[in-house]
Amino acid sequence: MLAETPHAQKLGLALGGSASVTEDQKAGLIEVRVEPKFLMDVSKKLKELGFDHCVSVTAVDYPRENYMDVIWHVSSYSNEELGNKLVSLTVRISRDEPRVGSLVGVWESSLFSERETHEMFGVEFEGHPDLRPLLLPEELLGKWPLRKDFILPKRRSDLFRKGGAQP
Amino acid sequence: MSNITTAPFTYESLSQLTMKEGVLELQVGPAHAGSGHMRILVWVEGDTVVKVDPDIGFVHRGVEKLSEDRLYVKAIPIVERPNLVDTVNANLGYIIALEKLLGLEAPPRAQYIRVITAEISRIISHLYGIAIYGIFMGSSTVFMWALADREPFIDIMEELTGARLTYSHIIPGGVRWDLPKDFGERLEVALKYLEGRVSDYEKIWMNNPVVRARAEGVGILSGAKATELGVVGPNLRASGVKCDVRKCAPYSVYSDFDFDVPTFKEGDSYARLLIRVEEIKQSISILRQALKNIPEGKIIYEDYYKRMTPLMKSIYDEKGRVKFTSLLTSLSPPKGQSFSRVEGGRGEIFFYLISDGTKNPYRFRVVTPSFRNLPYFTHVMPGHKLADVPVIYGSIDYFPPEADRR
Amino acid sequence: MPSWADPVLSVGIIVLVGLVAPVLVLLIGKALAGSEHPMKRKRFESGNPPVGSGKGFFSMQYYPYLIMFVLAEPYAVFLFIVAMTFNLKPDVSGSLMILGVLALALALRRARKMVEGERGIILVQEEGSVYFGNLDEIAKKAGQFIKKNRLASKVINWGYTYSLWPAYLVTACCGTELAAASGPRFDLERLGFLSYGNPRQSNIVLIDGTLTIKMAKVVRTVWEQMPEPKWVIAMGACVLDGGIFWNSYSTVLARDILPVDIYVPGCPPRPEALARGIMMLKEKIKKGEKSLNQPTSISENKEMREVGNVG
Helix, strand or coil: CEECCHHHHHHHHHHCCCEEEEEECCCCEEEEEECHHHHHHHHHHHHHHCCCEEEEEEEEEECCCCEEEEEEEEECCCCHHHHCCEEEEEEEEECCCCEEECCCCCCHHHHHHHHHHHHHHCCEEECCCCCCCCCCCHHHCCCCCCCCCCCCCCCHHHCCCCCCCCC | CCCCCCCCCCCCCHHHHHHCCCEEEEEECCCCCCCCCCEEEEEEECCEEEEEEEECCCCCCCHHHHHCCCCCCCHHHHHHCCCCCCHHHHHHHHHHHHHHHHCCCCCHHHHHHHHHHHHHHHHHHHHHHHHHHHHHHCCHHHHHHHHHHHHHHHHHHHHHHCCCCCCCCEECCEECECCCCCHHHHHHHHHHHHHHHHHHHHHHHHCCHHHHHHHCCCCCCCHHHHHHHCCCCHHHHHCCCCCCHHHHCCCCCHHHCCCCCCCCCCCCHHHHHHHHHHHHHHHHHHHHHHHHHCCCCCCECHHHHHCCCHHHHHHHHHHCECCCCHHHHCCCCCCEEEEEEEECCCCEEEEEEEECCCCCCCEEEEECHHHHCCHHHHHHCCCCEHHHHHHHHHHCCCCHHHHCCC | CCCCHHHHHHHHHHHHHHHHHHHHHHHHHHHHCCCCCHHHHCCCECCECCCCCCCCCCCCCHHHHHHHHHHHCHHHHHHHHHHHHHCCCHHHHHHHHHHHHHHHHHHHHHHHHHHHCCCCCCCCEECCEECCCCHHHHHHHHHHHHHHCCHHHHHHHHHHHCCCCEECCCCCCCHHHHHHHCCCCCCCHHHCCCCECCHHHCCEEEEECCEEHHHHHHHHHHHHCCCCCCEEEEECHHHHCCHHHCCCCCEECHHHCCCCCEEECCCCCCHHHHHHHHHHHHHHHHHCCCCCCCCCCHHHCHHHHHHCCCC
16 A cells, blocks of 8 residues: 655655655555656656666556556666665646656657557657657557557457558 | 776767777677677777777567566566576566565565576576676687586476476466475586586686686776666676666565675776676575575465366375466456566566456566666777677677667 | 580580570560559669769679589589590590480380370370370370369468578667577578568568658668568557557558558567568468458558658
């Protein structure tokens, strides 16, 4: 359950008031929730504290509530105490206009993950130097496969249409 | 080889580059002896590489989307297939995340068996990496030697589980097969054989003047830059950053074992070659410790054992084999999220699960080490000669189905 | 003979044979060939459609080969030996000698015809063997024997089975079992199976694993750029019916792309199973069977062209 443990409170103080920090003790995650406009400042402060690389960038789609969560997981190599923990920096954006600032300037290790999240979910990262599709073939661009309204075929007879399995 | 000026990485657009006179675009494409199933677009000026653009996605099958459509247990084979050379660590990572969601822990004997199979899988993966590196450099001797030295370990795992590479051995709550009685002796024979072979590798492969001339000083990545780019695994440790997930954030019973984490300072292709052989030696020592200290007991979680039918219990007592109860096929963990980080043969595998109380995961995220090693192409290769491209590519142990992960 | 006859004659014979023979071979090839896909004649760029202008057509490495062959040609060695023995000038003597041998053979034949008449003399005949007979009849009988038992195609097919060289194309995770099969334990090279880098000189495509949409275009391009005759072995469960990734959004079945000859099931199949699949393909080639899936002309099969449309 998400709770305000001592670790989370210390981190919350260090980051200033624009972020709400909670810790999920069962999972071992520290969740930092920010508004999109404070994203750059909070991420720079996290980098100064010692979190020096980004493990993954992903998004979670909630179609019924009409928003999406974009999550950066960050951790540390150089600092041993922090290397044990994982911080997930979460931003909530609307599903109709999915735009958020890119964090490539802060953590260069999120370069390829942001490209992948863009082509799978349709999230536009402003300021990303090279937002080209990475994994998908040309026929699937713009269809945002990992959103919840892209449905995979359930029966074998749907498969043997021309071009393979598509909804 | 030491007077390479590595050009700084720029996000220059492609059209600007090709307008420059003398710059030729080469497609080292999917049907090439030195590229695996990915396309590397290389821009060369004369003989020097100016820019590299990796074009991946040729093996993208959609593991994340498929797992969100199926039961939790059915995701085990799907997660194994992309990391085909190193399946146990991927399996272990997923199950650790799932067990955190369910809130249970496997018994100690099952944890030791998991560690044993994970270390054998790491040895298999490192030998495959050495073989592929050899064939990219043109040495088919090392290719044949390394592939032959994998076979005793594959045979041992085949006697335990019945499959060559895709075991699906670890399930939530424990493992599926218990170790047979003479497992310890057979594994000891294989380990002694491998120790003798490691000294052969040192003579033929690591102290070979041709290999040293081709690999020393090529593809240098400093420790600070490696941390910034976020690379993982033996490549990171060859650049001087001492971080192994088994020591930094221990999982399973790795804190009971006593082993070193080798690092090298240079960060060139030769260091990445040496570190894999050092890690094989460490794995051998962990396996010996595990065989000595393995405790007795059950290999499946107590609650699940109580719910087995009498027929399944009799099979368990006779053969040491766990049959899937209907409980495992209808798992619905409570709402919540969890993650796990595991050290695979190539680097750190990361899983992130969100569950909403139903039988299918709500969000399933996996990041594999080869995907995180992609910055080597864009940031390290420019500035070298064209003939250094396969040397750098082979040294980072890149496996395309894993990077396309899905 | 005038002094300019020596070089002119030798050079002239070489030029004549050297120009006429290739032109003849090309014309015969064009006459016997069927319809072609336009991709066949394009530049090979690792399975991608060619980009930009071609550079570097001057293949320097073939010139040393040319020089080596000319120097080590047996004709030249023979000439050298003859010149050493007979102390003649090496230029004209060799060609004169060969012409002389030809003329002698023709003269002997004409002489025998004049002596024996049209049907020839049969001196000794035991059961089943003819010692001295009519060369024309023997030649005719030999020709009929070859045609009836399809001896030429049998020898040619036997040659194919022992040199199946796959194009270097790895599709997905079954490729690790292919690499393990090329290792020393399950050696595939003893079956004649050598992975070769250039598809223009290979005659089999081994599809291992799942075919995604992106990879299908590459496989199709490489297939079009290979010369006939060619075969396909499809390996793994993902090519049979989809396998474990059957309802994914970016996979294609192999039989929609290429005409498949042999399927090897498994996930991944053991290397022994792959070796057995290759043996089955050899049996199939020796019998001379055509693949069930094989269209009469690949460019006529519209379904295939739509999926892997490489233009």
